[in-house]
Amino acid sequence: MQKLLCGIAGxxxxxxxxxxxxxxxxxxxxxxxxxxGQFADTGAQIDHGVELYIKQHGAxxxxxxxxxxxxxxxxxxxxxxxxxxxxVIVRDHADILGGFSLTPNALASADVSAQAKKFMVVMxxxxxxxxxxxxxxxxxxxxxxQLNYTLGQWAAKNGIKTIYTMVSNYGPGIxxxxxxxxxxxxxxxxxxxxxxxxxxSPDFSSFIQAAKDKNPDAIYIWIxxxxxxxxxxxxxxxxxxxxxxxxxxxxxxxxxxxxLKSMGDIAIGMITVSDYDFNHQSPMNKAFVxxxxxxYHRNPDFFSIGGYxxxxxxxxxxxxxxxxxxxxxxxNAAKGLSWESPRGPVMIDPQTRDIVQTxxxxxxxxxxNQLLNVxxxxxxxxxxxxxxxxx
Amino acid sequence: MxxxxxxxxxxxxxxxxxxxxxxxxxxxxxxxxVFWLATLLPFVLAPDYLVLASQVAISALFALSLDxxxxxxxxxxxxxxxxxxxxxYTAGLISVWGWGEPLTxxxxxxxxxxxxxxxxxxxxxxxxxxxxxxxxxxxxxxxxEAANSAGWLTxxxxxxxxxxxxxxLGKFEFDLYGYTAYxxxxxxxFLIFLVARRIIHSPFGxxxxxxRENGARMPAIGAPTHxxxxxxxTIAAIIAGIAGAMLTQSTETxxxxxxxxxxxxxxxxxxxxxxxxxxxxxxxxxxxxxxxxDQFAGxxxxxxxxxxxxxxxxxxxxxxxGILGGLELxxxxxxxxxxxxxxxxxx
Numbered sequence: 001m002q003k004l005l006c007g008i009a010g011x012x013x014x015x016x017x018x019x020x021x022x023x024x025x026x027x028x029x030x031x032x033x034x035x036x037g038q039f040a041d042t043g044a045q046i047d048h049g050v051e052l053y054i055k056q057h058g059a060x061x062x063x064x065x066x067x068x069x070x071x072x073x074x075x076x077x078x079x080x081x082x083x084x085x086x087x088v089i090v091r092d093h094a095d096i097l098g099g100f101s102l103t104p105n106a107l108a109s110a111d112v113s114a115q116a117k118k119f120m121v122v123m124x125x126x127x128x129x130x131x132x133x134x135x136x137x138x139x140x141x142x143x144x145x146q147l148n149y150t151l152g153q154w155a156a157k158n159g160i161k162t163i164y165t166m167v168s169n170y171g172p173g174i175x176x177x178x179x180x181x182x183x184x185x186x187x188x189x190x191x192x193x194x195x196x197x198x199x200x201s202p203d204f205s206s207f208i209q210a211a212k213d214k215n216p217d218a219i220y221i222w223i224x225x226x227x228x229x230x231x232x233x234x235x236x237x238x239x240x241x242x243x244x245x246x247x248x249x250x251x252x253x254x255x256x257x258x259x260l261k262s263m264g265d266i267a268i269g270m271i272t273v274s275d276y277d278f279n280h281q282s283p284m285n286k287a288f289v290x291x292x293x294x295x296y297h298r299n300p301d302f303f304s305i306g307g308y309x310x311x312x313x314x315x316x317x318x319x320x321x322x323x324x325x326x327x328x329x330x331x332n333a334a335k336g337l338s339w340e341s342p343r344g345p346v347m348i349d350p351q352t353r354d355i356v357q358t359x360x361x362x363x364x365x366x367x368x369n370q371l372l373n374v375x376x377x378x379x380x381x382x383x384x385x386x387x388x389x390x391x
Numbered sequence: 392m393x394x395x396x397x398x399x400x401x402x403x404x405x406x407x408x409x410x411x412x413x414x415x416x417x418x419x420x421x422x423x424x425v426f427w428l429a430t431l432l433p434f435v436l437a438p439d440y441l442v443l444a445s446q447v448a449i450s451a452l453f454a455l456s457l458d459x460x461x462x463x464x465x466x467x468x469x470x471x472x473x474x475x476x477x478x479x480y481t482a483g484l485i486s487v488w489g490w491g492e493p494l495t496x497x498x499x500x501x502x503x504x505x506x507x508x509x510x511x512x513x514x515x516x517x518x519x520x521x522x523x524x525x526x527x528x529x530x531x532x533x534x535x536e537a538a539n540s541a542g543w544l545t546x547x548x549x550x551x552x553x554x555x556x557x558x559x560l561g562k563f564e565f566d567l568y569g570y571t572a573y574x575x576x577x578x579x580x581f582l583i584f585l586v587a588r589r590i591i592h593s594p595f596g597x598x599x600x601x602x603r604e605n606g607a608r609m610p611a612i613g614a615p616t617h618x619x620x621x622x623x624x625t626i627a628a629i630i631a632g633i634a635g636a637m638l639t640q641s642t643e644t645x646x647x648x649x650x651x652x653x654x655x656x657x658x659x660x661x662x663x664x665x666x667x668x669x670x671x672x673x674x675x676x677x678x679x680x681x682x683x684x685d686q687f688a689g690x691x692x693x694x695x696x697x698x699x700x701x702x703x704x705x706x707x708x709x710x711x712x713g714i715l716g717g718l719e720l721x722x723x724x725x726x727x728x729x730x731x732x733x734x735x736x737x738x
Contacts (some may be wrong), residue, residue, distance in 0.1 A: 171548025
């Protein structure tokens, strides 16, 4: 046994050994994202977005070759995300951090970005406070307050007087509830009741019934996606709520492509808010969706566009600062950058480094025999309302 | 008579054979010394891997704590992350409240986890096997949901924000390369390992192994099963809490996942991989599992779990006593071969 212990230690060290030499003319982007586990599909869509952008625009920018290094967090694991961010910088000599679909992971890695002074692009995680944790972070997705505050205000302006809200009882759901209610109340509406249900709730009948009992003009529902939209649809049908009469409001995940497929016709009439949908009507988006389909045989979603625009931000910043890769040059170049994205005009706010964009209000409609999110309103140039609102 | 005085009496009156047995066990083998010296090598040979090494050491400590109850006392647990999480959150909270000194943080976190462990041990001591799996699993889930609901205290889903760990001993900052983190985790692992080693090779440790084999009969030879289980369970909870606190302090983050089922399952896998009831099993398991994960995930970030799965199946099928157990077997047969060949040559 004795000899073995040292043998093992030796083997472990041998495996640990070895490192990579730093290449001179390349820019390495360390993608710390979810490539396996429960959130693997999110990670894949973000990755597709980045990959497609690089494919379309060439792997060389400002005389430097772009290299992607992928690190898998496997799900919500902030300690691991932080370690991977450290390792991708220390071991793989990455110049830029990218990816980040989950808030806890992004928050943990933000420390690394601040400590190592590395440019970090958040391509999905939507909690407002992330960008405040390091001066080198920019975001290319959206924030929960940005979407839900806007939806709340829109609802108040469009003849809805009373709303019942129901959300998943965890960080993002609570965040959405707070900002939706704030937007609705600021617009003069009344919240007649609210409930937070367990994240893993398999059945929503009793919650829907409680909402129905209050007889509101609309019900706001926030769920994280997965198998839950189908369960919500089932509960709505069971309790006799017709989204065409009692309005159902929510965020994009409630009416994503897969959610609509699983809910079926009960979803018709649901109104959701998002920053991107593949059904957005513009020539640029049409070309993007086409290219995406050619490459990956599926439609892009809001994860894909976060990755696609994230890659654009990195390219544009590198072009602007002449290929310098240090955090200060890149973040200064990124501040105030604006461009036309498949989702519409976007800009990086010079103060908060967060994205400023058009927010779309869509209604589920049957087009042909396909359920689609059809835009019924658009609010241009929306900033995240949470920055500077607190403290 | 208290259990202490029984043990003392046992030491006095133990036959020379038993005393020699214990003394023989406690003696340091040269391989152990080499092993611990080898843990210093990453500082020189793989300075890029120190962050990983620090988390390996922390996982090893956590696995060691599980080994004390599972490997040596036969208490099956699928919720050991509960104590890890309590320690992790305690360390995080006192840092958020303005006290970021790491060593005192460890002590407080260990006490907090120990208290929770002591309280739960009263339930744990009454059950065995399947019932224990369900109870520990349920307890872990309860605690995680409680932490989720108490968002005002724990930060909920986003994790606790604002943790700042002061420099170790007032001098060494927790740096990006992980020098301090690894030194800290390794020192912690080594010191606690010494304590665990002493416990296991004491009469109390022997009694635990007796309980593992047949808990119903142990009282007949003067070993109170329930109180022994409560003691070792509390000790294991303290160690798990310290491991959790170390992770919080060195990464300055803690979230619900510290309490999660995945963490309980991972540590169990590490322990089984390395070999249960062998003290070094958890450490070897943690090294193999985490280094393998790091390497496989580096090769292929999407499908690395496939290789981990294959590794697990192979180990469990071909090395039923874990990697360490398998290597022991190999060493013995090699020794026998060598002895035989020597025997063959001598005449």
